[in-house]
Amino acid sequence: MNTVVVIGIGLIGGSLALSLRQQGLATRFVGVEANPENARRALELGLVDRIETDLPAAVAAADLVIVAVPMDAMLAVLPQVLDAATARQVVVDVGSTKGQLLAAVADHPNRGRFVAIHPMAGTEYSGPEAAVQHLFAGKTLVVCDAHRSDPDAVQTVENLFRALPMRLLYLDAADHDLHAAYVSHISHITSFALALTVLEKEKEEQRIFDLASGGFESTVRLAKSSPAMWVPIFRQNRTNVLDVLDEHLRQLQELRRLLADEDYDGLRNSIEQANHIRKIIS
Amino acid sequence: MNTVVVIGIGLIGGSLALSLRQQGLATRFVGVEANPENARRALELGLVDRIETDLPAAVAAADLVIVAVPMDAMLAVLPQVLDAATARQVVVDVGSTKGQLLAAVADHPNRGRFVAIHPMAGTEYSGPEAAVQHLFAGKTLVVCDAHRSDPDAVQTVENLFRALPMRLLYLDAADHDLHAAYVSHISHITSFALALTVLEKEKEEQRIFDLASGGFESTVRLAKSSPAMWVPIFRQNRTNVLDVLDEHLRQLQELRRLLADEDYDGLRNSIEQANHIRKIIS
Structure with missing residues (x-):
């Protein structure tokens, strides 16, 4: 070459x-x-x-x-x-x-x-x-x-x-777009939403800076990503992203319900299920 | 000492x-x-x-x-x-x-x-x-x-x-618990929910493993966290966590609405807002 x-x-x-x-x-x-x-x-x-x-x-x-x-x-x-x-x-x-x-x-x-x-x-x-x-x-x-x-x-x-x-x-292209929505595009959506949540709730930016630890930085770092890159991706993969986002909203609402109902056994079960990601992501 | x-x-x-x-x-x-x-x-x-x-x-x-x-x-x-x-x-x-x-x-x-x-x-x-x-x-x-x-x-x-x-x-203790909900506890909730979403949608674990890149790993790594540690935290900080989680659900639903409505200018604006996290998290 x-x-x-x-x-x-x-x-x-x-x-x-x-x-x-x-x-x-x-x-x-x-x-x-x-x-x-x-x-x-x-x-x-x-x-x-x-x-x-x-x-x-x-x-x-x-x-x-x-x-x-x-x-x-x-x-x-x-x-x-x-x-x-x-x-x-x-x-x-x-x-x-x-x-x-x-x-x-x-x-x-x-x-x-x-x-x-x-x-x-x-x-x-x-x-x-x-x-x-x-x-x-x-x-x-x-x-x-x-x-x-x-x-x-x-x-x-x-x-x-x-x-x-x-x-x-x-x-094939269809499979690629579906899997990319799961393992990449949804992570960006959740990270953008998490940044917006914290910026909305925490008016004192200095306090976020003082308190933010590795866990927070890890979940929110993708929120620095460029809209010039990501808006066209979400646009072209809109159907898959909406589908995965709806599933994510369902999962979040279920965790919310367990906590609101003080169903701590249910919450423990859900977290144990989520822990299965350990088998996949080292 | x-x-x-x-x-x-x-x-x-x-x-x-x-x-x-x-x-x-x-x-x-x-x-x-x-x-x-x-x-x-x-x-x-x-x-x-x-x-x-x-x-x-x-x-x-x-x-x-x-x-x-x-x-x-x-x-x-x-x-x-x-x-x-x-x-x-x-x-x-x-x-x-x-x-x-x-x-x-x-x-x-x-x-x-x-x-x-x-x-x-x-x-x-x-x-x-x-x-x-x-x-x-x-x-x-x-x-x-x-x-x-x-x-x-x-x-x-x-x-x-x-x-x-x-x-x-x-x-003071009340301020600590509020800020901890924003900059730590919510990140764990979103990460657990993201892991559950992907595990639910991606039945082929090998495919997640093959495709998962740094961005996905970053947003989902907290989902490996122990329920023995986290259920009692969510329980003792329940009111603050529910409050921040409700704001996060609102932000996610708003991003979903923008994408569903094909309001790409609105989506770009929201991502630019989220990008402000750059000022805080280096």
Whole structure:
């Protein structure tokens, strides 16, 4: 692999560039970035070697194109990238939802060059400063609807991402979006709501700061996440997110009922059930 | 300080023993532990030098007594400790709720020897194996109703805990319980509910394991917490927890309404509000 073009040099795009470079998997990194300040910072931080403003020219020079823009921009940018792609390029998105995106490019003549992937890793920060080198090592890469991509394109993606190293998991787009709602999107909703709760109830911010311990920070840290990234995700995965959110509201209301009724045996049983998460999350 | 007696050698009691010893703040550590297996492990792990089974004898030999049992046991054990205390001892609890406990000992003849404290630190683990040395360094210690304690007892506690080092914050019991509901107890409720949601929706545990990233683990890790510790906390702080939980349910329902109505500007505004937590939690 010679030249990787990263479109959108933020947390995920920037971290992928750093990781691929560090593993020696590509030699030249070119950035395409709509925000001039982010483009300047990405260069300064060495995430990419140069910035290209002409999208078709950037794609033409690429071996691999990584599209790492928010999901609303993704719906516009990915078709433009595929328009410019030839049999020489492999194109990946790194988006958090897949259904709408894959439907949008289903009939594109270059659909085969595109491999839909979702690296299951991130932080609550965004932009080029948020890029870190070891974000993906040991994590899962979901590959969606791989049968819709050319076998050589899938092979290229498998080789690159296994070398980071990541574990590959193959799902269809509908399954991906459902599971992503459970294990990622709902955590962000609850964290936003928890931050709003505490900010509403605790008018003295200094008091929160003084008292907040690791447990609170842990549950609320995702509430720092960017609306520019998350609103389009919730929008594109709305049905699944609403479904999981309704189940979460039911669970919270049941815990509330047990406490309101002073049913402490019931509360203990529910917490013991919740403790089963220990078997899954080490 | 010569001899510290720790009653209940779990996460908090054990970690305090380790921290006080490491800072050279006391030389002998005696444990009182109702669970024989935990007593054996606490000795093996070097959390305490010996186990004493007779509570009054343990207190008589102590300079400082740390009562670190779950809040239901605390209501029974603290009065027994104060019964055995003299003007020579300082007694602290490390409980997560204060109102009911302080009311229970308000008229005890040795009330002055007791200083109510709450170190704002912990993990989702429990028992002697969970004890770690640096749990408290840099964290806040809440001292409750300090005016009800003898000045020399407060001074002793201030000197010891500032040396760990911890920041001291003085609150009355009612304020403590209200703030603790906001910045600690609600986080546990939401995490238990989130674990129950995912366990209910995701019947394939392997899939959760494969897909769960740092964000999910962060919001759900408190769901590993012990019901033996948390049911008595929720019980003793029931009114505050219900109040904060109702606000949290309102916030979640409002986010749900915005998404159901496809009011994406409203959703963006709410997330921007939630982002204000950045000012408080670094």
